[in-house]
Amino acid sequence: MERHLTHHDIGRGDYVLYWMQASQRAERNAALDAAIREANQLHKPVLVCFCLDPRGEGRQIRHLRFMLEGLTETQHLLEEQGITFMLRSGPPHEVVPVLAEDACLVVTDRGYLRGQREDRSRLAERLDIPFIEVEGDVIVPVEVASHKEEWSAATFRRRITPHLDHFPMQSPTPAVTVRGAPTEYETLPLDRPEDLIRSLNPLEDAGPAAFAGGLSEARRLLEWFMTGKLSRYATGRNDPNADVLSCMSPYLHFGQISPLEVALRVRGHRGNGENAAAYLEELIVRRELSMNFVHYDPDYATPACLPDWAKKTLAEHARDPREYVYTLRELEEALTHDPYWNAAQTEMRMTGKMHGYMRMYWGKKVIEWSQTPEEAYNTLLTLNNRYELDGRDPNSYAGIAWCFGKHDRAWKERPVFGKVRYMNAKGLRRKFDAGRYAARFGDTYKKG
Ligand SMILES: Cc1cc2nc3c(=O)[nH]c(=O)nc-3n(C[C@H](O)[C@H](O)[C@H](O)COP(=O)(O)OP(=O)(O)OC[C@H]3O[C@@H](n4cnc5c(N)ncnc54)[C@H](O)[C@@H]3O)c2cc1C
Structure with missing residues (x-):
């Protein structure tokens, strides 16, 4: 979906400028396609x-390194298409207006x-040529899916499902x-990423x-998922030992792969009915509920977002x-x-990606072990966004808010949590071999 952020006449410049931010890829990128069509x-x-x-x-450095790996591949792929890629240092409201003078x-x-x-509204104030925003990192555009904030996955599912009957097709670039x-x-030279990282003064x-960044790595992992994991997804996705997740979240977060490409690949795979449905529920309903x-x-970033x-x-x-x-x-x-x-926290620190089921337990326990819910909220956002490669994403804010009751309903009242859903270690052990998971990520684990 395209939206005009300014209403000026076309400038008499030398090129069409695509300011890339969210969709950091050279293929299956609706904004890039729109820029090419305009330029042609x-x-x-x-x-x-x-x-x-x-x-x-x-x-953190791990985020920058992952992003620069992706951008290096993007630059090569763009150059193959005859498109110039330019990496500049500075915030968009300073860099883009200068380049827009000749666009x-x-x-x-x-x-x-x-x-x-x-960033977009500041730029819209400064540009005196057309400025067009193209929505390409969701299956259903946010305002099409729903015109208001949705209460839960159930209410959102009812709204988004009719739009999935006409599943968008992927037109070629x-x-x-x-x-x-x-x-x-x-x-700036992408062949010296460590210099670039140093120049940005990241935290320690x-x-x-x-995980290595980039479209080809995302596609390699997707193929591995399709051939070795999807057939076990519905039953195994809540077991961190089963290793059936797709690991698409870091790539989706940096826009290195299109969610539509992932969805079409999964949907088009025969013989995986129940598993494909379970996967598309996460990729489309849950992910796009976070955008909503x-x-x-x-x-969205504070406890003020919680239901009354x-x-x-x-x-x-x-x-x-x-206690x-x-x-x-x-x-x-x-x-x-x-x-x-401890194992979940260590998995996140060591790998940059905690297993999805453990993220729920991890969040719930921090509520239980913090002086106040507000302190727990801040702790969770800090740790999630510092260590998860997919952190600082709409899913990060929705996932953490969920731990406090967002998109959920009231449960039986208990200490500390009140009516907010509670999780305990017994529940984990019922679902999977939690001791095996703990042994993988921590030598502090003692059976008992
Ligand atoms: C406390 C907490 C924090 C979270 N923080 C993040 C975060 O920082 N970034 C992030 O991307 N996700 C986050 N999630 C959601 C979810 O845990 C991850 O998206 C998922 O584990 C990513 O792994 P995957 O790509 O291998 O998942 P898969 O199971 O293979 O799912 C495929 C895709 O579906 C989407 N998806 C899966 N589960 C969810 C979900 N529960 N909610 C929304 N979308 C989902 C993701 O885009 C994911 O990449 C969080 C959840 C909780 C409870």
Whole structure:
């Protein structure tokens, strides 16, 4: 879906500028396709610009490295198509207007988080040529799926499902008619990523993650999922020992792979009915519910986003005695009494990706072990966004809010949690061999 963010006449520039931010890929990218179509019509080349933004709150070296690996591949793929890729240092509102002086129009992709929306509105105020936003990282555009914030996955599913009857097709990327660099241009060197990382002053290194960035790596993992894992997804996805997840979340977060490409690949695979349905429920309903949440709820990053029943019950139990209370540092270092929780925290720190089922347990326990729900909220956002490669995503905010009752219903009342859903170690052991998981990620585990 396209939206005009300004209403000016086409400029008399030398190129069509695509300011790339959310969809960091050269294939199956609706914003790129739109830029190519516009450029072909105007008989101009396309220039793609990506801003290495020094602001990046909470960003760690592992995130930057993963992102730069993806951008290196994107640059090669764009060049093969005859499109110039330019990497510039600085926030978009400083970099893009300068490049736009020589452009006919500017195209961008769509981001749902506050900072991304602010970047677009600041730019819209400064540009005096058309500025077009193209939504390409969801299956159903956010306002088409629903015109308001949805209460739960059930209400959202009812709204989005009719749109999935006409599943969007993937049109091939149009060929570029005017190839090559439009003018003299300067770009930062992607062949020296460590220098680029140093120049951005990230926080201390969380250690290398277990995933390499880029479209081809995303596709390799997707094929592995299709051939070795999808057939066990419905029954195995809640067992961290089963290793049946797709690991698409870091790639989706950086826009290195299109969710439509993933969805079509899974949907088109014969003989996986129940498993494909379970996967598409996560990829489409759950993921796009997160976009609905951050788009319509301005309080998405704080407990103010919680439903009234959850706020009330958490407040009523805010002074309940806690059996264990841990500091941020103790949690960060996985120093709790709970071997399963420590293993989950260690998995996230070591690999950059905690198993999806353990994320729920991990979040619930931090509520139980913090002085107040507000402190727990901050701790979870800090740790999630510092260590998860897919952190700082709409899913991060929705996942953490879910632990506090968002998109959920009231359950039986109990200490600390009130009516918010509770999880315990016994429940984990009932579902899977939790001891085996703990042994994989922690030598502190003692059977018992
Ligand atoms: C406390 C908490 C924090 C979370 N933090 C994040 C985060 O920072 N970033 C992130 O992307 N996801 C987050 N999630 C959601 C979910 O756990 C991950 O998306 C999933 O584990 C990613 O692994 P995968 O790609 O291998 O998943 P798969 O099971 O293979 O699923 C495929 C895709 O479906 C989507 N998906 C799967 N489960 C969910 C879900 N519960 N909600 C929304 N979308 C889902 C994701 O895009 C995922 O990549 C969080 C959940 C919780 C409870």
